[in-house]
Amino acid sequence: MQKLIEFDEKNKVFHLHNDKISYLFGIEEGGYLSHLYFGKRVLGYHGQLRYPRVDRGFSGNLPGSLDRTYSLDSLLQEYSGTGACDYRTPALDLQNEDGSYAVRLVYQGHKITAGKPKLPGLPAAYATDEEAQTLAVTLKDELTGVTVTLLYTIFKDLAIIARSAKVTNAGSSKVALKKVASMQMDLLRQDMDVISLPGAHANERHLEREKIGQGRKVFESRRGASSHQMNSFIAVLEHKADEFSGDVYGFNLVYSGNHSFEIEKDQFEQTRIVAGINDFNFEWQLEAGESFQTPEVLLAFSSHGLNEMSQNYHQLIREHIVRGKFKHREREILVNNWEATYFDFNEEKLKTIVDEAKELGIEMFVLDDGWFGKRDNDNTSLGDWSVYAKKFPNGLKHFADYVHAQGLKFGLWFEPEMISHESELYKEHPEYLMQVPERIPSPSRDQYVLDLTQKAVRENIVAQLSALLDEGYIDYIKWDMNRHMSDVYSVALPKEKQGEVYHRYMLGLYEVLETLTTKYPDVLWEGCSGGGGRFDTGYAYYMPQSWTSDNTDALARQTIQYGTSLVYPPSVFTAHVSAVPNHQTGRITPFKTRGAVAMSAVFGYELDLTKLTVEEKQAVKEQVALYKKIRPLVQFGDFIRLKNPALGDQCAWMFVAKDKSEALVFDFGRLAQAQPTLTKTKLAGLAEAKVYEEVTSKAKATGSELMELGFYDPVVRHDFSAQMYHFKALD
Numbered sequence: 001m002q003k004l005i006e007f008d009e010k011n012k013v014f015h016l017h018n019d020k021i022s023y024l025f026g027i028e029e030g031g032y033l034s035h036l037y038f039g040k041r042v043l044g045y046h047g048q049l050r051y052p053r054v055d056r057g058f059s060g061n062l063p064g065s066l067d068r069t070y071s072l073d074s075l076l077q078e079y080s081g082t083g084a085c086d087y088r089t090p091a092l093d094l095q096n097e098d099g100s101y102a103v104r105l106v107y108q109g110h111k112i113t114a115g116k117p118k119l120p121g122l123p124a125a126y127a128t129d130e131e132a133q134t135l136a137v138t139l140k141d142e143l144t145g146v147t148v149t150l151l152y153t154i155f156k157d158l159a160i161i162a163r164s165a166k167v168t169n170a171g172s173s174k175v176a177l178k179k180v181a182s183m184q185m186d187l188l189r190q191d192m193d194v195i196s197l198p199g200a201h202a203n204e205r206h207l208e209r210e211k212i213g214q215g216r217k218v219f220e221s222r223r224g225a226s227s228h229q230m231n232s233f234i235a236v237l238e239h240k241a242d243e244f245s246g247d248v249y250g251f252n253l254v255y256s257g258n259h260s261f262e263i264e265k266d267q268f269e270q271t272r273i274v275a276g277i278n279d280f281n282f283e284w285q286l287e288a289g290e291s292f293q294t295p296e297v298l299l300a301f302s303s304h305g306l307n308e309m310s311q312n313y314h315q316l317i318r319e320h321i322v323r324g325k326f327k328h329r330e331r332e333i334l335v336n337n338w339e340a341t342y343f344d345f346n347e348e349k350l351k352t353i354v355d356e357a358k359e360l361g362i363e364m365f366v367l368d369d370g371w372f373g374k375r376d377n378d379n380t381s382l383g384d385w386s387v388y389a390k391k392f393p394n395g396l397k398h399f400a401d402y403v404h405a406q407g408l409k410f411g412l413w414f415e416p417e418m419i420s421h422e423s424e425l426y427k428e429h430p431e432y433l434m435q436v437p438e439r440i441p442s443p444s445r446d447q448y449v450l451d452l453t454q455k456a457v458r459e460n461i462v463a464q465l466s467a468l469l470d471e472g473y474i475d476y477i478k479w480d481m482n483r484h485m486s487d488v489y490s491v492a493l494p495k496e497k498q499g500e501v502y503h504r505y506m507l508g509l510y511e512v513l514e515t516l517t518t519k520y521p522d523v524l525w526e527g528c529s530g531g532g533g534r535f536d537t538g539y540a541y542y543m544p545q546s547w548t549s550d551n552t553d554a555l556a557r558q559t560i561q562y563g564t565s566l567v568y569p570p571s572v573f574t575a576h577v578s579a580v581p582n583h584q585t586g587r588i589t590p591f592k593t594r595g596a597v598a599m600s601a602v603f604g605y606e607l608d609l610t611k612l613t614v615e616e617k618q619a620v621k622e623q624v625a626l627y628k629k630i631r632p633l634v635q636f637g638d639f640i641r642l643k644n645p646a647l648g649d650q651c652a653w654m655f656v657a658k659d660k661s662e663a664l665v666f667d668f669g670r671l672a673q674a675q676p677t678l679t680k681t682k683l684a685g686l687a688e689a690k691v692y693e694e695v696t697s698k699a700k701a702t703g704s705e706l707m708e709l710g711f712y713d714p715v716v717r718h719d720f721s722a723q724m725y726h727f728k729a730l731d
Contacts, residue, residue, distance in 0.1 A: 004133040004154045005112045011047040014110070014135060016152060020159040021301050023152070024049075025078050029070060030062050031106030033078035033137070033150075035186050038161070039247065040303050051075055056268075060085030074268055076186035079139065079150055079165065081105050088272050089216055089262050092167070093179035093279070094286075096144055101178075105139035105148055112136075116153045116162070121507050123254055123541030124296050125162050125320040127155060145171030151296070155320070159312045164296035165276075169286045177284040181260075181276035182253065182294040189269040191239040194219075195306075196261075197231035197563050202551035202584050204228045204532035205563035207646060211239070212271060216264040222280045224257060224449075224485025224502060225529055226536040232259045233567045236273060241305055243641055244684065248309045250300035251275050252567055254321075256538040257506040258282075281488065283499025295538065306566065307640050307684070314569035314639060317540055322572065324517070326524055326544045330631050331602045332409060333361075333624055334476070336576065338368035339552070339583055340608035343376050346391050347399050356609035358406040360617060361624040364476060364604075365403050366411035371396065373423060378482075379446035382418040383425030383432075385464040400473040411476030411524075412468075416461045417509065418447045418482065425460070432457050434501075436489040444483035452508030453490040453501055462515055469520050479543065481529040513542040526574065535564065535573070545572050545602050552578035552606055553585040554597040555720055558651040558668055561600060562641060565653070571635040575599075576606035577623070589720040591616060595623040596666050596722035600634065600653065603627045630726070633657055633664050640684050645670070650713070652681050660687040660703070661729045667713060669721040682710035687729065695726040 006015045012027035013036065024036035024045055036049045053069035061071055072086040081092045083102030095101055113136070114129035135152040147170050153162040163183040169175055192212050196219045197205040219234055221227040232255060237248040251273060253259050258278035265271050275297050284292055298316065302308035318327070335357050337350060354365050372388055373381025381388075387396040400410040419426055419433055426433065434451040435441040441448055450457050468474060490501050517525055527534060527543040531550035539546060549560045557575060564573055575598040580588045598604070605620070612620065627634075637655040642665075645651035651668040667681050686692065686703030693700050701711075706727070714723060 001114070001130050001133075001156070004156065005135045005152075007110065007112070008045070011045070013045055013047070014137070015045055016135065016154040016161060017041055018154060018156055018158075021154075021161075023154065023161050026050075027107045028075065032072065032075065033107060033139070035076045035078050038185065038249065038299070039301055074266075074270070076188065076270065077184065079105060079148060079184050081141075088266055089264050089274055090179065091165070091181040091184040091274050091276075092148065092177075094146070095176040095178060097173035097175065103141045103144070103146060105141060108138040108140045108147070110135060110137045117151070119164060119293050119296060121510060122293060122295055123321075123510060123538040124164075125153070125254065125298065125316060126323075127153070127320055131156050131320075140170075144173070144175065145169070146175060155316070158316055159301050159308075160316055161299040162296050163299060165294045166291055167286065168291040169288050172288050174288065175286050177286055177292060179279035179282065180284070180292060180294055181274045183275055183297045183299070185249075185273045185299070187236075187271045187273070190271070192236055192271065193239050193241075194263055195235040195237065195566070197233055197566065199228050199231075199532075199560075199563075201228045201530050201533065202549060203556070204535065204549050204560050205231050205566075206559060207563045207566060207644070212236070212263060212265055214265050214269075216262060219261040220278050220280070221257075221259050222278055224488070224505065225481065225534045226256050226259060226538070227484070228530070228533045231567075232536045234261045234263075234275075235306070235309065235566070236263070236271070237306070243307045243644075244305045246303075246305050248300075248302040248306055250298070250302075250309045250313065250567070252298040252300070252313060252537055253295055254298065254537045254541070255295035255506070256509070256534050256536050258502050277503060281499060282502065284503070285497055285500070298537065310566055310641070311638055313567050317537060318569055318571060318636070321537055321540050322544045323541065324521055324544065328636070330635060331524070331545060331571075332363035333627060334364035334366050334411065334604040335362050335609060336366040336368055336604065336606050339578055339606045343370040343378075345370065347394070350399065351402060352610045353608065354403050354406055354408060356612075356617075357408060360609065360620045361628075362408065362605065364409040364411055366413065366476060366478060368413040368478070369415075371412070380420050380422040382415055382420040382447050383423045383450070385414065385416070385468065397471055397473050404473070409475035410473060411478065412474050413478045413480060414465065415480040415482060416465060416512075417450055417452065419450050420447055429456075429460075431491055432460070434485070434489065435487045437491075439487065441487040444486070447483055449483070449485050449487075451490050451492065451505075452512070453504040454492045454508075458508050458512050461512055465516060466519070469516075469523065474523060476524040476526065478526045478528055478547065481534060484533070510538075510542075517542050532560070532564070535568070537567070540568070540572050545574050548573040548575060548601065551584045552576055553582040553587050554589040554594045555587060555670065556585060557597050558645045561597070562645055562651065562653070565639055565641060570601045570639055570655075573601045574604060575601035576604040577620075578605075579607040579611075590718070590722070591619050593668065593720050593722040595619070596668070596724055599623065599627050599630070600666055602635065603631075630664055633662055637662075637664075638685055642681060642684065650679065654683060654685070656685040660685070660690065663692065663727040665725040665727070667723040667725070669713070669716050670719065672717055672719050672721075676715050678715075679713045680710040681713055683707050686727075690729040692727040692729050695728060700730070
């Protein structure tokens with residue numbers, strides 16, 4: 001394998017590179033690491049980017065030095081600590097046993113290895129020895145013995161660097177970590193914007209872009225989950241950059257809990273980016289000899305705009321995050337009963353939906369909330385994962401056998417991290433509930449959070465789910481989480497360790513997920529948190545797909561799915577056709593449009609099949625048959641965004657086969673006009689010289705024509721329209 005990481009002994013510079021990117025940083029005076037460059041591949045480096053020496057007023061200098069021109073307050077650094085005259089936001093903040101907040105991290109050594117090491121207890125990208133190389137650089141605080149090992153992995157074929165940090169207390173006294181970021185990057189003055197993905201429940205991941213100004217800006221979640229409100233990703237990009245041009249830096253944290261992305265433009269108009277676990281209510285007691293491993297951040301670079309960045313993330317998530325037998329397998333078309341029945345169902349009522357699903361060609365039936373305990377509403381029975389005999393007098397397996405007999409797979413909804421006051425589990429183990437002593441805990445959706453920091457709680461979840469899964473009739477599980485954390489306290493931890501609860505909860509969850517997904521590899525696991533409240537790369541490590549949003553409205557989903565695709569490939573997000581008026585928005589959209597939006601991801605239905613008209617049933621049959629034909633292209637082709645729904649009255653995206661032999665285009669209109677403006681759609685990602693034929697119209701054009709000239713969008717005399725174009729290259 002080619003050398004991907006080199007160290008220049010003369011210039012003291014590390015160079016990580018492949019055919020697409022270079023990442024350069026060096027060892028400066030005093031042993032501090034200086035960031036030099038991250039961008040397009042450079043063939044070599046001869047030391048010309050040594051940070052200029054300038055005397056800066058009120059920027060202190062190295063201990064014992066008379067050189068006023070060298071300050072950590074201005075140096076572009078790789079990983080900074082507190083108490084060393086760098087007044088910008090630090091990557092590491094810790095309190096020593098003597099009460100001081102001080103750490104000086106200087107270079108001690110490094111090691112280059114093939115492949116990529118696992119991060120204990122955490123989800124992370126993986127790679128073979130032939131696919132990646134890893135650099136581990138050790139920094140040390142000489143006084144306390146605290147060391148920080150910075151991990152950098154570069155992939156052979158991707159414009160992505162994986163970074164994380166491991167802090168080890170190699171001294172003799174305890175230290176308290178107040179903040180420990182996964183990575184830091186300092187950039188010289190540029191005219192740059194930042195993109196984030198904010199939102200709300202049923203309104204997730206809107207693409208928001210703003211200019212980076214002076215001061216400090218934080219994009220974060222403090223909810224105990226990656227959240228609907230702010231996804232665990234940002235991009236920093238040239239002001240002129242767009243979908244197809246300009247430099248873009250992506251930062252994606254592989255973590256499902258509290259996160260923080262800090263951007264600070266300093267007094268010299270340099271920009272510092274720090275990303276990792278949120279330091280809100282965080283404090284980790286690090287005893288002598290102990291280590292703390294941070295989650296990793298996936299740094300992407302693109303010189304051709306946002307689409308190129310996204311495609312690198314999509315490939316990495318598909319090939320180096322998602323695991324197991326479903327990694328490259330086409331996912332089944334399902335119908336979920338939730339919006340059809342809510343809690344009001346029994347076996348006979350469900351069988352009518354199953355029968356219709358069979359006739360329409362649907363491949364899986366998923367039984368949602370209400371099958372367990374005494375669950376007739378949402379204020380009871382969470383934690384009691386036994387079958388509700390009133391609804392299933394013959395047992396759940398009896399119903400699942402019926403589903404299988406109709407040729408469908410059987411799926412089941414769970415919410416294992418939660419507990420109801422009205423439950424057998426709470427009666428037996430009130431201490432399992434997360435709550436502050438002597439305070440009444442706050443409900444949300446009439447439910448409470450189980451304390452996953454406790455081993456007994458984790459074992460209880462595994463035992464209850466295993467008892468059902470061991471029966472062998474469950475093909476799919478939807479794992480939900482319908483509230484965020486409050487009353488954050490663990491009775492299993494002493495008072496000085498309560499700052500560890502948020503992160504220990506995530507470690508506990510990851511342990512449970514690793515146990516169950518490893519034990520039951522034939523089950524397809526789908527993540528959910530009230531829709532997209534825990535839609536992140538960390539979750540994709542355990543669950544190859546996640547419910548994108550509880551909002552199934554086709555118009556709203558265009559914006560949600562557009563933003564989601566900035567980082568995540570369509571193969572990991574699910575989308576369903578639902579009834580109209582839509583349950584979340586009340587909007588009425590055409591069946592064709594609902595199908596086109598949902599078919600742009602892992603496809604399914606969220607409605608009562610028994611109430612469809614004859615015409616609608618025929619439409620479902622046609623959609624199902626069509627999706628089965630285009631499914632490989634949608635789930636595993638290259639996804640390209642063409643028109644942003646937030647910037648106008650249209651939305652468009654496309655899928656292109658890896659060999660460019662086939663392309664699928666979805667073009668959506670919003671509000672019809674009496675005197676419409678004529679518009680065009682230009683494609684991307686095709687082979688210029690190939691001749692493509694549109695399957696329906698039989699029109700022919702070269703890839704160059706379709707990309708440079710495009711074609712006129714049809715004038716449609718109704719709101720919320722959708723067009724699909726299927727192009728195939730002629731031999």
